[in-house]
Amino acid sequence: MDRSTAEKRVKELHNLLNQYNYEYHVLDKPSVPDAEYDRLLKELLETEEAFPDLKTPDSPSQRVGGAVLDFFQKVEHRSPMLSLGNAFNEEDLRDFDRKVRQAAGEDFSYVCELKIDGLAVSLRYEDGLFVQGATRGDGTIGEDITVNLKTIKSIPLRLNEPVSIEVRGEAFMPKKSFEKLNEAKRENGEEPFANPRNAAAGSLRQLDPRIAASRNLDIFLYGIADPGETGVESHSEGLDLLEKLGFKTNKERRKCPTIEEVLEFVDGWVEKRPSLPYEIDGIVIKVDSLDQQQELGTTAKSPRWAIAYKFPAEEVVTKLIDIELNVGRTGVITPTAILEPVKVAGTTVQRASLHNEDLIREKDIKIGDSVVVKKAGDIIPEVVNVLAEQRTGDEVEFAMPTHCPECESELLRLEGEVALRCINPKCPAQIREGFIHFVSRNAMNIDGLGEKVVSQLFHENLIHDVADLYKLTKEDLLGMERMGEKSASNLLKAIEDSKANSLEKLLFGLGIRHVGAKAAKTLAQAFDTMDKLAASTIEELTSINEIGQKMADAVAAYFDNDEVQDLLNELKEAGVNMEYKGPKPVAAAESDSILAGKTVVLTGKLEKLTRNEAKEKIELLGGKVTGSVSKKTDLLIAGEDAGSKLAKAEELGIEVWDEEKMLQELNR
Known part of the structure; x- marks a missing residue:
């Protein structure tokens, strides 16, 4: 050049x-x-x-960071909040190690820590009291967000010792809080946050601290601004001191005497990363000795004694080459992006969800665009946004059709919904997708009836609705591609066995709008038989705990359909069970169990029962099982390695049982 x-x-x-x-x-x-x-x-x-x-x-x-927003008072950091240099592969890490050894000799150790994907903050304490918290800003001047940081419960307002100290940490939003927040935003028609990091930053930059308080943020402290003033001699000792003072630090750290152990730590977390309840985007490696840190010094931008290894990209840029339409079992038309193949989070991605027409319009997505793709939750590929500045003028505007791509019926947008729907009950795509749902594991659980076999059955004109499934013969199946004598016999046996399923399996398999597996079981337990449920009124439905107005309306509308009644009659004639076979929960008022009417939380590892088994048995005795400890919790059942829930229960004075005591009550 x-x-x-x-x-x-x-x-x-x-x-x-x-x-x-x-x-x-x-x-x-x-x-x-x-x-x-x-x-x-x-x-x-x-x-x-x-x-x-x-x-x-x-x-x-x-630059060290970004510009400061004008919404909050500016704060000058007493010592700069430097950003870290980046390493992207083993070669970069070995190069960093070589430079450290050249300057510090061979006698040193590293400390490896998880790089939390959140917002860097500085917390200042005077005589043990929290007096000010600030963002990093440009590294020298940040924003005073003290009132919002006080809403993070893991930040102590008073330390265990009356010391004056400034500490640094990473505020973040746990995955569950992020999912809950984005779900609420979508329901309110608002744009969801792109990732937990942005959600945490957006929450802490709210002028109203009540908004920050509602978002369940957390924090890990990772360092002391001026550690030399505390008497500690190493970074690891500094972390121990932070814990002693009452700060929350990340336990997933390791002291590594060699670069080989650093690489082992990095490789391990590349694999274990998805199991964490919060997002990390890399590993931070620091020289442990403070004297050696000082000897190594800093550049204008970064310390020479630390580096951040960045995990392989989970968001990448590729080209959107087409948009394909799919018809779901409820008639919703879903656009799907067809992409130039690209590797995202370890797998090759060629398709990504575009959700609905409104999203395509909001993000101004055109065929031919360069787009950013990520895996939501490291699983489902989706288009994040468009790189409009890379457009050439050859991109093509996409228009949603007015008629169903499968049956050519006119598409409708129902009131209050963003999706376009095909409402033709005989649409072949809906029937096919509904059939795949009907035979799935959580529904009728018919082994051997995968998507390919279902498609073949439709192609051969052997099935038109789920009742036809029970009319299949061995001769029908043997005429199909790759269907031998043994496979046909096994499939027919699986179909026959499914007739004995309890009512809730059939209810879920029928695909009634808003009725999931749990609601199907609730309805089956409440009404016992399909006939009683079909004859129920809206008032009877809404009187059941957990059945709301929307679900009740959907159930009533479903059974009011003549075609549905015809289908149920066909299933009855085929011998499909229409009654609930499982145990029924006892109403709290009718149960003599200690658990009746109590709100129970399960935590830790149970030895003799799974969590689901324990939950089901408690509910059968009139108890209610929830996922988190609060003042409304009556009882905590703690298995092995019970953690924060046990500590919170003890703090609130909640009764605690071990598994043995729970089993005694369940079996009496």
């Missing part, structure tokens, strides 16, 4: 990085994944290294 080309490219990189930096740090709405930003920054650093005279004071390479 000659100087003229380099100068032009540096200006382009300045513009792009400044734009992405502003979106991330100021607006809390990143348009590109971290990996794309890191790639461009690395290119800028290499270009400036090759042409040093192109490095200017306003270069993004000279």
Whole structure:
């Protein structure tokens, strides 16, 4: 690259990085994944290294963080909050280790910690009292968010000792809180947060602290601003001191004498990462000795004694080459992005959900766009946003159809819904998808009837609705591709066995709107037979605990359909069971069990029962099982390795049983 080309490219990189930096740090709405930003920054650093005279004071390479929002009072940090240099592979980590050894000799250790994906904050205490909390901001000046940080319950308002200290940590939103928040946003027609990091940042930048309080944020403390003043001699001793003072630190850390052990720690967390209840985006590696940290020093941007290993990108950029439409079992038309194959979080992705027409419009998605793709929850690929600045003019606007792509019936948008629906009950796509649901494990559980076999049965015109399933013969099956004598016999036996299923399995399999597996069981227990349920009134339905108005309306409407009644009659004639066979819960008022009417929480590992088995037995005796400990909890049942729930129960004075005591009550 000659100087003229380099100068032009540096200006382009300045513009792009400044734009992405502003979106991330100021607006809390990143348009590109971290990996794309890191790639461009690395290119800028290499270009400036090759042409040093192109490095200017306003270069993004000279920045520590982002601009400060004007909503809060500005705070000057007593010591800078530096950002860390990045490592992306083993070679980068070994290069970091080589430089450390050159400066510090061979006698040293590292401390490896999980890199929490949240918002870096600084907390200041005077004589043991929390007096101020601030964001990192640009590393020198941050925002005073004290009132919002006080809503995080894991931040102590008074320390265990009356010390004056400034500490650093990462505020974050746990995965469950993030999912709950985004679910509420979608229900209210609001745009969901892109990831837990942005949700945490957005929560702590709310002017109303009640909003921050409602979002269940958490924090891990990872360091002391001026550790030398505390008398500790190493980073690991500093973490121990933080714990002693009452701070929450992350226990998933390790002291590693060699780079080989560091690499082992990194590799282990690449595999274990999805099991955590919060998001991490890498591993932080620090030289442990404070004297050696001081000897290694810092650059203007980063400490030389620490580095952040970044996990492989979970958000990547690829091209959207087409949009395909799918008809679900409830008639909802779902657009799906067809992508140029790209690797995301370890797997190759070629398709991603676009959810509905409104999302396509909101994100201005066009066929041919460069798009950012991620895996929601590390599982489901979805398009995050479009890189409009990379458009060439050849992109094509997408228009949703007015008629069903399968049966050509007119599509409707029902009141209060964003989705387009095909409401033709004979739509082949809906019937096919409904059939796949009917035979699934949580429904009629017919082994051997996978999606391919179902599609074959439809293609051969052997089934038109689920009642036809019970009319199949061995001759019908043997005429199908790859269906031998043994396979046909096994499938027919599985179909015959399914006739004996309890009523709730059939109810769930029928696919009544809003009725999931749990609601199906509740209805089956309440009405005993299909006939009684079919004849029930709205008032009778809504009188059942956990059955709301929307579900009651859907159930009543379903059984009011003549075609449904015909289908049920066919299933009865085929010998499909229409009665509830399981145990029925005892009403609290009728039970003589100690558990009757009590709100119970299960925690820890149970030896003799699974959680679900224990829950079912408690509910049969009139108890109610919930997932979290509160003042309304009457009883905690603690198995092995019971953790925070046990501590909270003891703090609140809640009665605690072990598994043996629970079994005595369940079996008496």
